[in-house]
Amino acid sequence: MPLNLETIKPGDIVAERVFGPITHEMLVAYAEASGDSNPLHLDREVAQRSGFDDVIIHGMLGMALLGNLLTDTFPADSLKRFSSRFVSIMPVSSRIRCRAEVAEKNSTVIVLKLEASIDSTDKTVITGFADLSLPVAP
Template sequence: MKLKLPKITRTTLALYAGASGDHNPMHIDLDVAKSAGMDDVFAHGMLSMAYLGRLLTANVPQERIRSYSVRFTSITPLYAEPTATAQVTKVEDGLTHLDLTMELADGTVTLRGTAVIEGELAA
């Protein structure tokens, strides 16, 4: 499974901040990001996690998702165009285990995770 996402823009970050309630200035205020040594603002980690969740729910009914977890491995910079992927690692005891990845065009992996779903994925 793969989901190519649109470019992360300042508007994307502002809309996500409003929807999620996460108004951390590192993600929306250039001056704050620069004062912390960053070149610019960057995407919320939970935004990337939400995109991976969208990949799952676009392919599997939500009620079949038994677990979903991620770890953040790198930031998603402004204007990146991430791609979410899920790869089946095993099917066992009626459960399908997936490895999840959020990757940037340059190969940087920003999230790694796993999910377990009930049943098998449709071919």
Template sequence: MKELRFDELTVGDELPALPLSPITRTTLALYAGASGDHNPIHIDLDFARQAGMSDVFAHGMLSAAYLGRFLTGWVRQERIREIKLRFTGITHLQDAPLCSGRIAEKFEHAGEERVRIELKTTVRGNIDTIVGEAVLALK
């Protein structure tokens, strides 16, 4: 892994996006079991229909975990100071999330050189499902 370096980054730089596989029922069953989030809205079609949804849909925290993967693909995990996420859309079955990030700010805090990265997951081309940011302390 080539770590992000403070001096080599410019505000506005885009990190190469991380494309994920389409979400399947198996993805959701695995995530429910692995995460401990057993909310039936994500795994039980009958429950989802009773709640007025046409089908089950993905856990927001699954896309959040993909963003975690995206970040730890670029920096050692101990460099992550903050992750703040807003869930803005639902990820449906067969949607293939795309994680992307853009350097929004370079600053110093607590004696560390830090960057603020605007983060997003999108599906179907341009529908945002998560909008947020991460703060990383870099060398």
């Protein structure tokens, strides 16, 4: 059943999805598509010399997962703002849980609080917000 933007209220979880596990092959494909070939995301030895166990997931790939959650859940023309902040690294092979919760709602805008976390943990890796416009009544 489609989500009714008119009836949701602050505190409601309106979208949630788990992506992954995010593999090394996915990181290579993302690097090719995005042009971000930072070796921390692609070369295990470089990542280990930098203090990581293995390569880490691109932060912007994590943001793209949050964006995918939004565009799969809401009409594209209702999305007016989308911002994020990277708060922790995402190890390769992680499953990333993305979630959108209603933070505020008025007669024209719904503000969503966004979060990406490592699935099955309480480790938040990305936070953010999105503004959705409500349809104008005729």
